[in-house]
Amino acid sequence: MCVTMNVCHYDKRMDFFYNQSNTQTEDDWTGAKLIIVLCFGTFFCLFIFISNALVITAVVRNKRFHFPFYYLLANLAAADFFAGIAYVFLMFHTGPVSKTLTVHRWFLRQGLLDTSMSASLANLLVIAVERHMSVVRMRIHSNLTKRRVTCLILLIWAIAIFMGAVPTLGWNCICNITTCSSLAPIYSRSYLTFWTVLNLVVFFIMVVVYLRIYMYVKKKTTVLSPHTSGSISRRRTPMKLMKTVMTVLGAFVVCWTPGMVVLLLDGLNCTQCRVQHVKRWFLLLALLNSVMNPIIYSYKDDEMWRTLRRMICCFFYDTNERRPSRIHSAVMSTRSNDTTSQYMDDSINHGTLSEKGKF
Template sequence: MNECHYDKRMDFFYNRSNAATADEWSGTSLVIVLCFGTFFCLFIFLSNSLVIAAVVKNKKFHFPFYYLLANLAAADFFAGIAYVFLMFNTGPVSKTLTVNRWFLRQGLLDTSLTASLANLLVIAVERHLSVVRMRVHSNLTKKRVTFFILLIWAIAIFMGAVPTLGWNCLCDISTCSSLAPIYSRSYLIFWTVSNLGVFFIMVVVYIRIYMYVQRKTNVLSPHTSGSISRRRTPMKLMKTVMAVLGAFVVCWTPGLVVLLLDGLNCTHCEVQNVKRWFLLLALLNSVMNPIIYSFKDDEMSSTMRRMICCSFEDRNQERRSSRIPSTVFNRSTDSSSQYFENGIGQGIITSKENA
């Protein structure tokens, strides 16, 4: 019977996995990663909060597509939280973590990835429904959209908790991976293959939808009444989705391939040397999405600009009001000043009447 090691700290598993690079994170590379990570996380929080606020504020965005887009922004915001937690629990600190804390660290990352991936899949379904009916937006009700959003997060939380629930190597150390010292290699293979498979399926689906929309638009545009901008709206939305999906695949695929190689026990692949940089690349995805929204969607861009300008105007008004000297007046002073103003007003009226 195999012995379980739930009470061990992570240094026990890192030493067995020969993950010597954990000590190297105390050097210049750790400082660079933390600096870039901090900047990216701050941008993630601010930009994705702005996207969510824009969808809530602008009534033109009260449609299923934009609700799901806001949920994708929420997934990116959650990814920022996961990266902040990772930054405070990485480097030399990694070896001092308990098993449960390390599971929490990795579970947050897995949950954010699954939430983004599941959200893109639901957006693909929504786009397919709208394209088949040749509409800008599908006729999904708010209840169904809410159900899909809750389902996305339920699946994401479950997938993030799977290793904690038992699919790990705590009771069979010989099956532990190198990059994730308490993850079973079989789980890494399952997780990466399933994600890469969903990547491939979504790319094929979106390419087919894009080609279908383009073909229908070219055929029907000479015979369809309405403004040109209205006919181009479905294509603009599809370009936005394709850009988001493309950025997601580019940023996450290298890291997933590295995890797959580790799961396959590739001892000559030197996966330890590239893991931190691929992690930053994955973090970059949550930074790119709000930029894509603002550049690809004119209405989203204008809404975000108005919100930013309004916030700056409010701050300027507060600063101007704070510059006015504030003195405490008693009642006599207030009444005298009011009498003075009323007297001036009456004097002006009297002079006009006499004239």
């Protein structure tokens, strides 16, 4: 019996593992249902490619975006673009095709998804650190150099690729099929539990960090408002920026948490949780996150919207009237470009700072 359990099955196709894990929903996604899912997936992926490519191009072309926060925002857009690639690969390797895949092909399919998710999560964590560095100094941007930001971006992708490759490197159930999960038939349940718990813990940490930063900014803005001159919008600029970042984080947590919980239940071998019936719907919800982010960027920041609109007009010669401004640029609009010095100078003049570099 022990010898049988230790036999490795790298030469088997995925139908062997699906049968071992009692996965019976693969054949349900055929015919009209599969076509509808593929059509929606194709539309969303096209939008992800175009919109996130525009965001990256906007950060490169507009000198007002040449700051650490926007470099990290562009890297988040790159992670969403990569997620689009992962979803396209998944669409052509799902449904009945799943059972015909080789082990290595299936590892590639899941590895792309895990890498894109890990890249987005790590990027949001780094943005949280960057925002904290900025807020405690009452600055719109941190003092991170381009070299340090570049190193951080490379580190983010190194971590993401490693996390996506861990099952391929050995933490799987190919040599011990009794430990295989149901949703990911060649992933070990122990790895699935570790991966989901780690992600959920990072979710919680980021939410706590951003809530503390949000409350800190709100409190300091309230304290300084009676003592600072300038427009109301200028005094509220840091709060606007935090709302933008928290909206991006909130969308990420809402879109990914249901899928993480389902994977955790599967990792814990919950046989009564009916995880098979909801897995693809939660995957589509995760896909929606990569669709939402570019919309959030352009809606929350007028400068980003103007840059994106100019680039779109260059391609399509759009002659429509300019969209009415809803919110002043959260970071780099003309009127808020000197917000930091305004805060610092006004605070010093009214005795609100007891020492340099401190509220």
